Amino acid sequence: MPNPIYDTSKPVLVTGATGFLAGWIVKDLLEQGFTVHAAVRDPNNKDKVAHLEKLADASSGNIKFFKADLLQDGSYEEAMQGCGIVFHTASPFISNFKDPQKELVDPAVNGTRTVLNSANKIESVTRVVLTSSCVAIYGHASETTKAPTGKLTEAEWNNSSSLTENPYSYSKTMAEKAAWKIADAQSRWKLVVINPALISGPSLSGSPTSDVFSIFKQMADGAMKSGVPHIEVGVVDVRDVSTAHINAAFIDNANGRNIVFNRSMSFLDICNAIGEKRSDLPLPSREMPKWLIWLVGPMVNSAFSRNWVSLNVGHAWRGDNSKAVRELGLTYMPVEKSVQDMVQNMTDLGLIKG
Ligand code: NAP
Numbered sequence: 001m002p003n004p005i006y007d008t009s010k011p012v013l014v015t016g017a018t019g020f021l022a023g024w025i026v027k028d029l030l031e032q033g034f035t036v037h038a039a040v041r042d043p044n045n046k047d048k049v050a051h052l053e054k055l056a057d058a059s060s061g062n063i064k065f066f067k068a069d070l071l072q073d074g075s076y077e078e079a080m081q082g083c084g085i086v087f088h089t090a091s092p093f094i095s096n097f098k099d100p101q102k103e104l105v106d107p108a109v110n111g112t113r114t115v116l117n118s119a120n121k122i123e124s125v126t127r128v129v130l131t132s133s134c135v136a137i138y139g140h141a142s143e144t145t146k147a148p149t150g151k152l153t154e155a156e157w158n159n160s161s162s163l164t165e166n167p168y169s170y171s172k173t174m175a176e177k178a179a180w181k182i183a184d185a186q187s188r189w190k191l192v193v194i195n196p197a198l199i200s201g202p203s204l205s206g207s208p209t210s211d212v213f214s215i216f217k218q219m220a221d222g223a224m225k226s227g228v229p230h231i232e233v234g235v236v237d238v239r240d241v242s243t244a245h246i247n248a249a250f251i252d253n254a255n256g257r258n259i260v261f262n263r264s265m266s267f268l269d270i271c272n273a274i275g276e277k278r279s280d281l282p283l284p285s286r287e288m289p290k291w292l293i294w295l296v297g298p299m300v301n302s303a304f305s306r307n308w309v310s311l312n313v314g315h316a317w318r319g320d321n322s323k324a325v326r327e328l329g330l331t332y333m334p335v336e337k338s339v340q341d342m343v344q345n346m347t348d349l350g351l352i353k354g
Contacts (some may be wrong), residue, residue, distance in 0.1 A: 002329050004250035008061075010124060011035040012249070013083040015068065015076060015115055016090025018048040020212065021131065021196075023204035024242035025087055026052055030061035032246075039068040039079040039090070051205045070111025077118045084124055085249045088115045089131040091175060093168065093211045095303070100167035108171035109178050116182040119189055127190045128183070129248045132176040134197040134234055134259060134319065135161070135169035140311035141232055144318045151318035154195070154257040165308070168211075176257075190255070192248040196241045197234025197261035197319065200270075200338045202345035213351065219271050220343050220352050222282035228268050229297075229309075230287045232317035234261030235270070237338035240330060247328040258324040262332035264317045273336040274343050281343070281352070290314045 012029055016022050017038035029036050038052055043065035056063035066079035070090055080086060090111060097103040112130070119125045137152050138144055139160030144152050157177075161170035176193060183191035199212060218224055241260055248254045265273075271283045290313045297304030324330045346352045 002247070002251045002253065002327060004247050004329075005252070006032045006034075006250055007084065008033045008035075010084035011037050011064075011082055012085040012087065013037045013039060013076070013080050014087045014089065015039045017052060018205065019089055020203050020205070020208050020210035021199060021238055021241055022087070022089045023051065023055075024238050025089065025245050026063070027055050027059075027204060028242050028246050030056055030059035030063065033060040035062045035064065037064050037066055037079045037083055039066045039076055041067070041069055043067050047207050048205070055204065070107040070114065073114055074118065076115050077121065080118050080122045080125065082124050083122070084126055086115065086119055086125055086128045087131075087245055087249065088112065088128060089245075091131070091172065095168070095211050095214065097167075100163050100171070104167050104171040105163065105174060108175040112175040112178050113182065116179055120182070120186060123188070125189050127192065127249055128179075129245050130176065130179050130191060130193045131245070132179075132193045132195045132257070133169075133172040134195050134261065135166070136173040136176045137195055137257075137259065139166050139169055140308070141315040141317045142311045145316055147318075149320065151320045152259065153320045154259055154323060165305070192254045193257045194241065194244050194248055195257050195259045196236055196244070197259075198236070199238050199241050200235055200335070200342045201238035202341045203349070206349060208349075213346065216339075216342055216346060217351060219267065220274060220278075220281050220283060220346070224267075224284045225282045226284070227286050227288035228271060228284045229293045229313045230266055230268070230290070231312055232264050232266045232315065234317060234319050234321075235263065235265050235335045235338065236261040237333040237335070237341075240332050244324055244328055244330055247330070251328060254328060258328060259319055259321050260324050260330065261319060261321055262335045262338075264319070265335060270339050273339050276336065277340045278343060
C-alpha cells in the first residue's frame, strides 16, 4: 500500500475552497497541520467561509483567504505564492444556465489555464492535483460498456459531448485536455488528475450549491415520487474523493488520471438505500418506462433530448476503479452510508423537509 508523506513546510493552495468537495479537502489538510491558502470568489461572504474558519480553529493548521476568480487572468497568482501543492477544484457544477459557453466552458477551461499558467511562473509549485470528472471520460452511459475492456478506464476520453449535448461534461473534458497540454509542455511540476463519478455525502457548509444537492433533493422531496428513470451512475463518498486528492498530492508515484468511485447504482438503488433509513420521505419506489421518458422527457427538460434518453436511460454504467485503489491506496465507504449521510445532512440544513 503506497504511503502519503506530508510535507507541511510549505502552504498549499485550494481553489474553489467554498465548494462541497473542497470543504473536505481543506478539512483534511488542516488536520494534517498545513497552512491552507483558500482561494474563493468572495472572502467577505460569511455564509460561504464561516465553516472553513471554524475548521481551522479546531485543527493544528491555518487558513488564509484570497480573492480569486476563474474568469480573471492571473487571479490565483497571489494565493499561489510559496505553495508547494495546488489543488484545483474550482469549476462551475450547475445545470441552471443560459449560456453554456460563458457560464460553464469559459470558467472551466480558461480558469484551468489561468491556474496552471500561474503554476508555471511560481517556482515553489511541485505538483498540481486537478479535479476533473468521470464525465471527461464518457459522455453517455451507453459508451461505458462499449469501452475496449467493457468498462471505462483512464485511457478513454469523452468524445461525444458538446456545447449543446451535455455541456457540463464538455466543460470538464475541455478543461482536463487544456491542463494536460500545459503540464506536458514543462517538467518542473507534475499533474495528477482525479476523475470522480457522482459525489455524495454530507456538506461541511451550511449552504451547499453543488448541483449534486439538487439531484438528491429531487429524489428525496417527492418530485420523482411517481417514478425515476433507469439511469445508472458511479457513486463515491465525498470523504473518499478528498482522500484521493490528498494521496494524489503526497504519494510520490501518484500519476496520470485516476477514476474514483465505489460502485455503480441506478437512481432507484440510491432511493432504496435512502429509504432504509428514511421511511418518512416521499421516495420513488419504481422506475418509469423508457418509452414514456423518451416521449415526454424533451417537454419536461431540454437536457433530456430523445437522443440523450436513448443513449442514457436503461443502460448499464461500468467503470474500472482499480488504478486509484492500487496507486492511491483508496478504500471506499459503502455508498449506502454515503447517500444516507447526505440526505440526513440535507434534512438538518432544511434543504429537505423530513
Ligand atoms: P461546488 O460546491 O459547486 O464547488 C464549485 C466551486 O467552484 C465553488 O467553490 C465555486 O465558488 C467555484 N467556482 C465556480 N465558478 C467560479 C468562478 N468563476 N471563479 C472562481 N470560483 C468559481 O461543486 P462540487 O460538487 O464541490 O465540485 C467541485 C469540483 O468537483 C468541480 O470541479 C466539479 O466539476 C468536480 N466534480 C464534482 C462531482 C459531483 O458529483 N459533485 C463529480 C465529479 C467532479 P462559489 O462558492 O463562489 O460559487
